[in-house]
Amino acid sequence: MSDITSELHKYLEEKNINAIFLSIVEEILHNKPENPIGFMVNFILEKYPEETKGFGKQQLQERTKAPSFVSTEVSSNDDIGETDSECSSVNTIESDDASSLLCDELSISEKSPVQKKRRESVCAEQLTEVTVAESELKVIEKSETEAARILYILKNNVFFNHLDEYQMKTVQDVMFCVERTDGDVIIKQGDDGDNFYCIDNGIVEIFIDSPKTGERNLVRTCGDGDAFGELAIMYNAPRAASCIAKGNVRLWALDRVSFNVILMKTTIAKRKSTVDILLNIPVFCLLTEFELNTIADTLQEAIFEDGTVICKQGDRGDKFYLVHQGTAVCTKSVADGTSVEVARLSTGAYFGEIALLTKQPRQATVTADGSLKCFSLDRRTFNRVMGPLREMLMRSIDEYAKSDAQ
């Protein structure tokens, strides 16, 4: 290596030039700014405040006429705080007017009309509760390992991983086997989409035909465990690509109607059975149907292993539980320090509902006996969504009294 090259290398390494350029390129690609030069200037000023001190940020920004676009990332799924402290997290920032002024200036200086297209609406076929209740689902027998492979694929797919255990199993049950040989077209670009596929084994190549040139381009090669055609489980849209078997392929397919029927059926059944239980609980029985449905949909699944203590006598409770599957044991400690079993709770039983009403200590200790599945709801969530239960009860009692008086 010549002296000059090694000197350059040394310099690049010492000053960390590669990393700096990489971060600039990354940020540019991420934001795709209209004005890349101005964007880079702002990016450097913001990322390296120490190094760029005295470069006159304001003047530079005005001269380059570009907004600073260093993105800040948030996840909308994050817990973003309780409503009670609404917006308090942003109270520390400069006043609304001051910040809006800055933004107004920046966006005005940056007008550059781009070609935006009108976006079309999409819509699935309508399923009524009646058709759903009447439709029969065809269960396809599978070996244990086949079923496990399907479940694994579904659990790792963002369109399915939200399903609960029962829904997952039901979806797996109705998936049917499709076998294809080399060159077979599984999906043809432009056709109606009915099925979603996952590959049990084999290779599938995905091609897109350019509408202009008619040229066919390979865009992706899928193998065991990969999935394609997800859009078809949501609504009917023309297929965006063609999928062709390379060698022998074994696939599992799921059709949109079955998928939607399963989800709607299980969701409605689960809500109904939960509401039926809630109706038998004194603190809930006077609430309206809408309120009960809302509570049912707000309940969270909670799974406990054998021996887990769910709540402890004397502790301040803040959660209400419904037993969904399994058994829980209630014990109370007696004078001599030992504890005695006072009840066993199974499917449909409930405990801790008083916690939604007051901060009273728990009356007993509840422990999972074997694996236990519950639905639970904490007081904060309850208050946020429904308002205080105490007020709801007062209202119900008032209404009850009124109707009784008439």
Place this chain on the structure above:
Amino acid sequence: MDPLALEYSSIADFDVGVTLGTGSFGRVRFATHIKTKEHFAVKILRKVDLIKFRQVEHVKSEKAILHALSQDQHPFIVNMAASFQDPCYIYMVMECVIGGEFFSHLKNARRFTNLTARFFAAQVVLIFEHLHAKDIIYRDLKPENLLLDKDGYLKITDFGFAKIVSFKTYTLCGTPEYIAPEVLLNKGHGKGVDWWTLGILIYEMLAGDPPFVDEDPVGIYRKILTGKVHFPRTYDDYAKSLTKKLLTADLTKRYGCMKRGASDIKRCNWLVETKWEALLKRDLDTPIKPELSSITDTSNFEEYPEEIDIAKPPIYDGPDPFENI
């Protein structure tokens, strides 16, 4: 019978003018009622296409909802004056909103200033509050479905996906970039979807593009379900706080969906200074004033080729599903 209703009973009562907008099933045209010289926008839908694309139920529901809503004459809703049909078309005679499509105004501006975005967001809050009080969910908010009136106030149009729902409904519908996660997950959705779409609209007004974009819808849906939102630096902090609270997948935390309903949104830092009553009375200064030479000046609308459906569409040869609407 209302004597006026009689006179609005056929397209022959109108002088039909230029196209103001087009859709998958027909178009909207400027029209003047011959007798009264009143101006309207007539939505003309082709029956064959509605049947082919299974939109019959949606159109029936749209008509029923517009009919019910028009009794209130809400200032931010495009009200319907009459509707009728012939063997080929369904006609809905709508009030004429002359300031142009909100979509075009946003496109030309690239993005709105914080104050402008806030002004429009506040009107959408009032619209949804009104609809939800009547158990109507709208389900298709986007710049394409908003118009500006002569003074620069918003009017929402296209109630094709609107539905009367007391608790939850199940059919996936909307516009890919605007669909809420619970709609994609197919587990039933309610009024909360409208508040999600408001979050997307605020983002699109301030950033110029919606938060979840991709070349194909599956890519958009993946991003929606993953839920990561990147905010440009220029995005106002209070606006960002509200946007995050609207784009919250957890329905027990999304603003608009909790006990206090829309008032959580109306009282957030970004919107708290809004003069809600004055806004509803259209008593405020508007940030965008459409340039109009007269009340019949349609220059704020884009130009559409007119010749396309001069040929009458074929009459559907089966029984007319619209017979009794």
